[in-house]
Amino acid sequence: MMKALCYLGQNKGIRWQSVPKPKIKLPTDVVGKILATTICGTDLHIVKGHVPECTECAESQPERGLILGHEGIIEIEETGSKVSKFKKGDICIVSCISPCGECYYCKKNIQAHCRETDTHCGWILGHTIDGTQAEYVRVPFADHGLYKVPKGISYDALIMLSDILPTAYEVGVLNGKVKEGDTVAIVGLGPVGLSALISTKSMNPAKIIAIDMDDSRLEVAKRMGADEIINPSKTDAKEKVHELTASEFKNSGVDVAMECVGIPQTFEMCEDLIGPGGHISNVGVHGSAVQLKLQELWGKNVTMSTGLVSAYSTAELLQKIVDGKIHPESLATHHFKLDEFEKAYEVFSDPGKSKAIKVVLTSE
Ligand SMILES: NC(=O)c1ccc[n+]([C@@H]2O[C@H](COP(=O)([O-])OP(=O)(O)OC[C@H]3O[C@@H](n4cnc5c(N)ncnc54)[C@H](O)[C@@H]3O)[C@@H](O)[C@H]2O)c1
Ligand SMILES: [Zn+2]
Ligand SMILES: [Zn+2]
Known part of the structure; x- marks a missing residue:
């Protein structure tokens, strides 16, 4: 078992609770331990019931709900047999987009329309499958949705590469x-x-x-x-x-x-x-x-x-951080431990009072 932040359905809110630890389901998956994660404005919309597919998914599993989150840094614990770029122990950024890397749109670099994701929008973590606001996460299509973390860069900077910077x-x-x-x-x-x-x-x-x-x-x-x-x-x-x-x-x-x-x-x-x-x-x-x-x-x-994020620029942005050209860690205004998730949601959802920009939650 593990602890995770679950969205329970329309007007049912969120709860930090025990759920089964994820396992490898497909050979292209990895399972990783969450080292850092954060909350997105989109998560607030989900909790308000504005994203019907999330509500449907949460309500199909009463009391258990859907684990939210599409941003994170993980340490890989287990890799599926078809994962070729990563191994156990690697520390990686999890992209908000989990592209198959093979379909018409992935090949055109508009992973936002990946045909292999059931919503055809590239975003599945914390959307139609369990996400990153947990102690562990299963990441599908790992070879295309993870980026190895270079040494010496703070999680506060790296976590911004999951979604808002790309x-x-x-x-x-x-x-x-x-x-x-x-x-x-x-x-x-x-x-x-x-x-x-x-x-x-x-x-x-x-x-x-x-x-x-x-x-x-x-x-x-x-x-x-x-x-x-x-x-x-x-x-x-x-x-x-x-x-x-x-x-x-x-x-x-x-x-x-x-x-x-x-x-x-x-x-x-x-x-x-x-x-x-x-x-x-x-x-x-x-x-x-x-x-x-x-x-x-x-x-x-x-x-x-106009556009919907595809996260094809993550590696380029990571290089800009390494070269000292951008300093996104300044966006991290509040820090919590994972078991303080419910409090972190309160702070993030009231930026007028808290002055929060991004809240960062870490396992240690
Ligand atoms: N295209 C994509 O792929 C993509 C991905 C993620 C988020 N988004 C969208 O980007 C937008 C911004 O996201 P966010 O998380 O920063 O939102 P946010 O709500 O946290 O920030 C919006 C900002 O706009 C300001 N604002 C509100 N009304 C204003 C007005 N009339 N004039 C000037 N400023 C005003 C607010 O004070 C606030 O600082 C949202 O619409 C979000 O859904 C798009
Ligand atoms: Zn987001
Ligand atoms: Zn695809």
């Missing part, structure tokens, strides 16, 4: 075509927006403008290297951004506007901030339609991208 880098920075010398606006400075800030910074932009309604998030953004901060509840963000970006050589507006909130208001703000030839890079998950101001955008040669 999300922000792939969907925000790479899809957004951020280049050296660009002026970039980031709207929303939660864990994802701050990860976008960290990875944008590594591209040597001319200026980063951080926009959020929460002054304490703006202060964090400033500490992490934002050149300008704007709180749109106090300042007209459109006016301010155009004022900050006006020059005698070019029209005003940013080169890249990254939407990291997921509501129409902030997407539409990005449309107002963008300059000629700019790119709107949408990272937020949207639940409703937005107003596309095509009548303004087409004539400004504005391009646009």
